[in-house]
Amino acid sequence: ETGVTQTPRHLVMGMTNKKSLKCEQHLGHNAMYWYKQSAKKPLELMFVYNFKEQTENNSVPSRFSPECPNSSHLFLHLHTLQPEDSALYLCASSQDRRSSPYNEQFFGPGTRLTVL
Amino acid sequence: EDKVVQSPLSLVVHEGDTVTLNCSYEVTNFRSLLWYKQEKKAPTFLFMLTSSGIEKKSGRLSSILDKKELFSILNITATQTGDSAVYLCAVPDSGGYQKVTFGIGTKLQVIP
Numbered sequence: 001e002t003g004v005t006q007t008p009r010h011l012v013m014g015m016t017n018k019k020s021l022k023c024e025q026h027l028g029h030n031a032m033y034w035y036k037q038s039a040k041k042p043l044e045l046m047f048v049y050n051f052k053e054q055t056e057n058n059s060v061p062s063r064f065s066p067e068c069p070n071s072s073h074l075f076l077h078l079h080t081l082q083p084e085d086s087a088l089y090l091c092a093s094s095q096d097r098r099s100s101p102y103n104e105q106f107f108g109p110g111t112r113l114t115v116l
Numbered sequence: 117e118d119k120v121v122q123s124p125l126s127l128v129v130h131e132g133d134t135v136t137l138n139c140s141y142e143v144t145n146f147r148s149l150l151w152y153k154q155e156k157k158a159p160t161f162l163f164m165l166t167s168s169g170i171e172k173k174s175g176r177l178s179s180i181l182d183k184k185e186l187f188s189i190l191n192i193t194a195t196q197t198g199d200s201a202v203y204l205c206a207v208p209d210s211g212g213y214q215k216v217t218f219g220i221g222t223k224l225q226v227i228p
Contacts, residue, residue: 033214042217042221043204043216045215048214050214056214056215058215104150107158109158112157
């Protein structure tokens with residue numbers, strides 16, 4: 001398998017549920033990202049990890065909790081979400097910031113999340 | 117705060133037409149500008165531009181950067197229905213290059 005994969009592709013959850021999104025990259029990268037894409041809004045960066053360490057948290061509510069156990073895997077744990085959290089959640093990976101002066105990010109197919 | 121503005125927001129053209137998509141930006145310490153194509157879900161990388169006035173080309177797509185006027189254009193010639201997508205412009209921040217500001221995108225629809 002190549003590139004960046006995400007599971008599940010679609011998720012419907014209630015506001016009291018707890019669920020997790022998974023991302024895996026097979027590109028040998030050391031940086032991974034979570035983005036949120038809502039209708040009629042630009043892609044919004046949520047979290048950045050370099051070598052498993054979180055280096056960016058873009059003022060994301062605590063109901064979103066990321067986890068990066070190794071450089072190839074990234075999770076986004078969800079609990080007590082709101083309907084306005086419904087969006088496409090995209091994972092991306094790139095070379096880490098120390099080894100590459102430029103930042104070409106490779107994206108996964110996304111998880112379409114609907115919160116009821 | 118970094119800002120990326122794309123225009124037009126949407127565009128409908130016929131196959132064979134040539135289109136120009138615009139991206140203007142306001143960032144501190146500019147280093148590069150990226151173009152992505154988003155069909156259905158995952159954005160796919162098209163171009164990275166770092167130098168002013170140098171055209172990047174890939175088949176029918178080309179892009180150029182003007183660092184003085186702070187904009188870039190993406191040209192698509194002889195459009196095909198497969199070019200229908202949202203085209204995203206993005207600018208990484210100058211610090212760690214990882215905080216990327218995206219534009220809202222231009223939705224292009226190519227009709228037969």
